[in-house]
Amino acid sequence: MADLGKSEDYEEDVWEDDYFDEGALDEMEDLAEIEELEAKQVAWRQQMASAMESGDPVNGLPQGLRMRVGEPETRDEEALSPKTNLDPLPMAATRWEFWLLALVCLVSLCTTVHFTWNHLLSPATAADGQGEVAAAAASTCRQCKAEWWQDFWQWRLKELQGQPSDPPPGMQWEWGNSINNTDWYQSSEEFVDELVRPYADPGLGPVLHLGCGDAPVPELLLRAGFAASTHIDVASQVIEVMRSRYPAKDWPGLDFQLRDFLKSGPPADARYCAVLDKAGIWDWLQEEAPQMLPHLLRLVRQALVPSPAESVYVIATKQTPAELAETLAIVHNREALDFHVEATRRLGNAGVAWGYVLSPL
Structure with missing residues (x-):
């Protein structure tokens, strides 16, 4: 009977060894790793959701990808050591940069207007105003008027015919x-x-x-x-x-x-x-x-x-x-x-x- 019991234990051990062979053990290890990863993903999602609600940093994210609610992005070092944050620029420096930018914009605008007026608009404007300029100048120019020359030739032709006289007022010979x-x-x-x-x-x-x-x-x-x-x-x-x-x-x-x-x-x-x-x-x-x-x-x-x-x-x-x-x-x-x-x-x-x-x- 003792030999019979030993034989049964031996057969059971052999059966277990046959069942838990090397491939089966690997599959069980893979399943354990998958379950562990799934658990980590669940924990990570919970941590992300909590961080988004509270605005707390999430350790392990790359720099520049910290999540904040109503705050700019910060680096890990800033999140862990808030006291190391750099002080903001003085207000005077900020205003100086603003006025410099405004000056640059003004100069650019003036340059654009000057180029447009002188190279694109002025030729047409000048051409449109040629008659007006000529008319205005002719109104003050004595010799631009036909009447002036008619008076002149009336006087000169009489002189050529032997009828000398003084020239009309304002004329110079x-x-x-x-x-x-x-x-x-x-x-x-x-x-x-x-x-x-x-x-x-x-x-x-x-x-x-x-x-x-x-x-x-x-x-x-x-x-x-x-x-x-x-x-x-x-x-x-x-x-x-x-x-x-x-x-x-x-x-x-x-x-x-x-x-x-x-x-x-x-x-x-x-x-x-x-x-x-x-x-x-x-x-x-x-x-x-x-x-x-x-x-x-x-x-x-x-x-x-x-x-x-x-x-x-x-x-x-x-x-x-x-x-x-x-x-x-x-x-x-x-x-x-x-x-x-x-x-x-x-x-x-x-x-x-x-x-x-x-x-x-």
């Missing part, structure tokens, strides 16, 4: 003696031969002569090879004189028109190889209405054959080369109208007249 008393410093022939003929190309079109008066420029142009030219003036008396002197049947290439160039601009039916301004609009605008020079140059550019053709603006004036350069620089800075001086000549026998050839850029 300083052109000196010449062949017909109105050829400014006897410089017309020199003006055409040394400035117009070498630099103007008759193949580009006709010539436009501003403020022609009764100078002999029309026939001089024909002799120089310019078969077609238009001569305009604001005084009806002098246009009648020129039409009588150069009848169309004998001078088919010459055209004389009553026209105010500053008000009406160039004739619309042609572009010109050269615009001539001999002791005319350019010269007297210098004295009475220099603010109208940009307006004049815009009209001249409109009259000329456009680039790349080499059309020119030829002027005779009392301005010295230095004075002309200063005037062109002012016009460039204000209106961005660029003209290049191609040639400079002294004109006449009085030593005070200058001729210039200008080309638009």
Whole structure:
């Protein structure tokens, strides 16, 4: 019987060893680990929920991920040792930084407004106001008015007919003696031969002569090879004189028109190889209405054959080369109208007249 009992115990131990083999034990250990992890997760969720409600720190989170209710995020060291927190910046420093930022913003705003006004809005505004500026300047400019020149030519033509008289009030006669008393410093022939003929190309079109008066420029142009030219003036008396002197049947290439160039601009039916301004609009605008020079140059550019053709603006004036350069620089800075001086000549026998050839850029 004793041997029988030992045999049963042995069989039971063998059965238990067979049941709890190595694989079964591993599975039980894995189940224990899973249960332990699940218990930790439950505890962790409870701790997180408690921290969110109370605002207490949760140990073990990375720095910068502490949870607070109504407070900024803090680091572990700050949560564990509140006394080590840095003191806030002084109020004066905070205000100084605020005003510095405000100043930077103001400067940026001013720069933006300045750029927008000068580079985006000003050209259109300037173009819209050109007529108003010209009209305002013309209202105070005596020689800008057709009436002034009509009175002038009425007086001068009477003198040429042998009826000398005093000039109208406010007029000054300083052109000196010449062949017909109105050829400014006897410089017309020199003006055409040394400035117009070498630099103007008759193949580009006709010539436009501003403020022609009764100078002999029309026939001089024909002799120089310019078969077609238009001569305009604001005084009806002098246009009648020129039409009588150069009848169309004998001078088919010459055209004389009553026209105010500053008000009406160039004739619309042609572009010109050269615009001539001999002791005319350019010269007297210098004295009475220099603010109208940009307006004049815009009209001249409109009259000329456009680039790349080499059309020119030829002027005779009392301005010295230095004075002309200063005037062109002012016009460039204000209106961005660029003209290049191609040639400079002294004109006449009085030593005070200058001729210039200008080309638009």
